[in-house]
Amino acid sequence: MTAVLSSRQREMLVSVSLVAAVACILLGVWEFIVWKFELPKALLPTPRQCWNAAVLERGALFRATISTGFAAFSGLLVAVAAGYGLAVIFSQSRSLRLALFPYVILLQTVPIVAIAPLLIVWSGYTFRTVLIVTAIVCLFPIVNSVTGGLLSTKQDTNDLFRLYGAGRWKRLLHLQIPSSVNHLMLGTKTSSGLAVIGAIVAEFFVGNSTSYDGLGTLMTGWANLLKTDALVSAVFASAMLGIVLFGTVHLISAVFLRRWTKFASTAG
Amino acid sequence: MLLAMKATIEFDFFLSPSARGFPRSIDEGDTVGVFHSLGGCVPVIRVIALTLGLVILFMSGCGSSSTSSTSTGKKSAKSSTDTPTAGSPVAIQLNWYPESEHGGVFQAEADGGYQAAGLKVDIRPGGRSAPVAQELALGRVQFGFANADDVVVYRRQGLDVVAVLAAMQDNPRCILVQEKSGAESLNDLAGLTLQCQAGRPYLEFMRSKGLLDKVKEVPYFGSVAPLVADPEIAIQGYSCAEPLLAEQEGVKVRVMMVSKLGWNPYSSVLITTGKLIKEQPELVGAFVKATQAGWESYLKDPTKGNADILAANDHGMTADVLKYGSEQMRILAMPPGDQSKVFGRMSLKRWIGLVEQMDALDPSQAKVVKPEDCFTDKFLE
Numbered sequence: 001m002t003a004v005l006s007s008r009q010r011e012m013l014v015s016v017s018l019v020a021a022v023a024c025i026l027l028g029v030w031e032f033i034v035w036k037f038e039l040p041k042a043l044l045p046t047p048r049q050c051w052n053a054a055v056l057e058r059g060a061l062f063r064a065t066i067s068t069g070f071a072a073f074s075g076l077l078v079a080v081a082a083g084y085g086l087a088v089i090f091s092q093s094r095s096l097r098l099a100l101f102p103y104v105i106l107l108q109t110v111p112i113v114a115i116a117p118l119l120i121v122w123s124g125y126t127f128r129t130v131l132i133v134t135a136i137v138c139l140f141p142i143v144n145s146v147t148g149g150l151l152s153t154k155q156d157t158n159d160l161f162r163l164y165g166a167g168r169w170k171r172l173l174h175l176q177i178p179s180s181v182n183h184l185m186l187g188t189k190t191s192s193g194l195a196v197i198g199a200i201v202a203e204f205f206v207g208n209s210t211s212y213d214g215l216g217t218l219m220t221g222w223a224n225l226l227k228t229d230a231l232v233s234a235v236f237a238s239a240m241l242g243i244v245l246f247g248t249v250h251l252i253s254a255v256f257l258r259r260w261t262k263f264a265s266t267a268g
Numbered sequence: 269m270l271l272a273m274k275a276t277i278e279f280d281f282f283l284s285p286s287a288r289g290f291p292r293s294i295d296e297g298d299t300v301g302v303f304h305s306l307g308g309c310v311p312v313i314r315v316i317a318l319t320l321g322l323v324i325l326f327m328s329g330c331g332s333s334s335t336s337s338t339s340t341g342k343k344s345a346k347s348s349t350d351t352p353t354a355g356s357p358v359a360i361q362l363n364w365y366p367e368s369e370h371g372g373v374f375q376a377e378a379d380g381g382y383q384a385a386g387l388k389v390d391i392r393p394g395g396r397s398a399p400v401a402q403e404l405a406l407g408r409v410q411f412g413f414a415n416a417d418d419v420v421v422y423r424r425q426g427l428d429v430v431a432v433l434a435a436m437q438d439n440p441r442c443i444l445v446q447e448k449s450g451a452e453s454l455n456d457l458a459g460l461t462l463q464c465q466a467g468r469p470y471l472e473f474m475r476s477k478g479l480l481d482k483v484k485e486v487p488y489f490g491s492v493a494p495l496v497a498d499p500e501i502a503i504q505g506y507s508c509a510e511p512l513l514a515e516q517e518g519v520k521v522r523v524m525m526v527s528k529l530g531w532n533p534y535s536s537v538l539i540t541t542g543k544l545i546k547e548q549p550e551l552v553g554a555f556v557k558a559t560q561a562g563w564e565s566y567l568k569d570p571t572k573g574n575a576d577i578l579a580a581n582d583h584g585m586t587a588d589v590l591k592y593g594s595e596q597m598r599i600l601a602m603p604p605g606d607q608s609k610v611f612g613r614m615s616l617k618r619w620i621g622l623v624e625q626m627d628a629l630d631p632s633q634a635k636v637v638k639p640e641d642c643f644t645d646k647f648l649e
């Protein structure tokens with residue numbers, strides 16, 4: 001049987017079965033803990049109870065996942081656009097970089113829960129506020145890695161460009177930006193998980209402001225109703241959302257940006 | 269400290285763009301992302317080994333901590349089975365920041381009622397998401413505050429929570445709007461933004477009446493400030509606190525009682541667990557009686573209780589609001605026409621009514637909770 005499979009397929013099969021094995025072990029441990037300590041399901045439900053709750057609430061769960069996913073994805077896009085712009089500016093001037101970079105770090109270190117209420121005052125209970133919160137959370141990894149990418153061109157290629165008399169603009173367009181694509185994707189992947197967290201945190205404060213609940217608002221409601229099983233299923237939904245978002249970013253980089261990222265992928 | 273270090277490192281790196289330590293360029297091709305490392309299976313095995321190790325660590329930690337907590341729970345249970353000896357430690361978890369709705373407990377403590385009953389009471393303030401049911405279920409507290417509808421919610425989730433005293437016969441739940449919002453009653457909320465705690469059964473009740481159809485529901489943070497700032501905002505509240513809090517900020521508000529719609533669960537309900545009632549009825553009896561006396565004293569003269577509440581609440585409570593609150597409490601605790609001679613008593617009829625209302629709102633949970641299991645009057649005299 002294995003002889004029929006190519007080595008790549010075999011590797012895939014091995015990794016999938018390993019991941020599945022870990023999942024089984026973890027679920028078993030979880031089930032065992034609940035059973036051993038006779039925990040009521042309001043404190044810790046069993047995996048099966050969570051699954052049943054997810055099936056029961058599938059409509060709400062699905063709509064909320066879509067709403068939150070949309071918020072996370074839009075926020076990530078805003079962060080990529082803003083982060084890229086900032087990084088390009090930083091790559092062009094050392095003094096600008098010196099002057100502004102600490103403030104970008106500040107954006108990363110100020111707890112979002114502290115500024116969320118302020119953002120509500122300024123921007124209201126709107127989808128825009130959710131978007132801003134998500135974008136703030138996602139911004140730093142993108143700025144950080146893209147700036148790094150734009151600055152890390154190799155010395156000999158730099159020399160080559162200088163030799164041919166390429167100006168700042170040409171150097172940016174033809175050398176720095178192409179060679180930073182990898183870093184952009186790296187930063188975006190890091191931020192893709194953060195985007196889901198950002199969107200859910202924003203929903204805790206703002207609500208989702210779409211016609212449906214988001215995962216954040218759903219979780220608050222279920223927590224108030226002590227529906228811990230449904231709550232855990234929502235946690236899994238947000239984890240799945242993070243994986244989907246990560247996978248999407250990966251897919252984009254593998255399919256559309258292959259020209260710039262293929263070296264890195266094959267070498268990895 | 270660590271953060272500062274991290275920042276400095278990043279910053280240093282940006283000071284020297286051509287730093288040697290950063291050779292990451294396109295042709296050197298670093299491994300990017302987790303997906304690639306999944307390809308080779310040796311790292312995966314390592315990851316699994318690590319995960320397993322962590323799981324075992326977690327389990328052993330978890331096991332020892334929970335066995336120790338249950339064993340201490342049992343120990344304390346045994347040591348005080350007979351009669352509450354001098355200073356039996358008892359903890360009570362409030363369901364909100366201390367307010368006049370918890371007056372009886374603070375008054376009983378201030379009057380020395382708990383001490384006289386041989387109880388050493390630890391009053392734990394709550395907040396926006398006070399884990400009353402969880403703390404009770406884990407045995408970290410012996411008593412808690414809740415609304416009658418919460419008791420049904422908890423029991424539906426399999427927690428054996430029992431109401432032993434209901435201080436408020438009438439539910440204080442209200443919606444507050446500014447007078448200039450133009451909304452005259454709960455029928456006029458359409459177009460407003462309502463700050464409320466998602467999942468509260470009263471919201472489901474209002475929704476079932478179609479009152480929230482065009483209302484934007486957003487989270488509530490326990491402050492009247494948004495209501496004061498914006499006439500388009502309505503907030504949830506208790507009629508014994510928030511109306512005056514808002515008026516003190518200088519706006520005229522309209523108070524719309526949800527009980528007028530027919531949603532009127534008992535409130536400021538003292539809850540405990542069925543287990544504690546079975547194992548230590550004397551302790552429960554002593555606490556309930558002392559709390560009942562505390563409430564009766566508080567409703568006569570709340571001065572002492574209010575002083576302690578004010579000291580325990582650092583969320584914008586004022587002496588005036590507490591005074592107003594205790595006056596309102598008198599109306600809610602002893603509504604005109606209420607025949608019950610015994611303070612805090614509950615009737616099976618009202619519990620049946622409540623459970624029927626809640627079953628109708630969520631048919632999937634119908635018949636899960638029996639009204640007669642929700643409460644007991646046996647500690648009240």
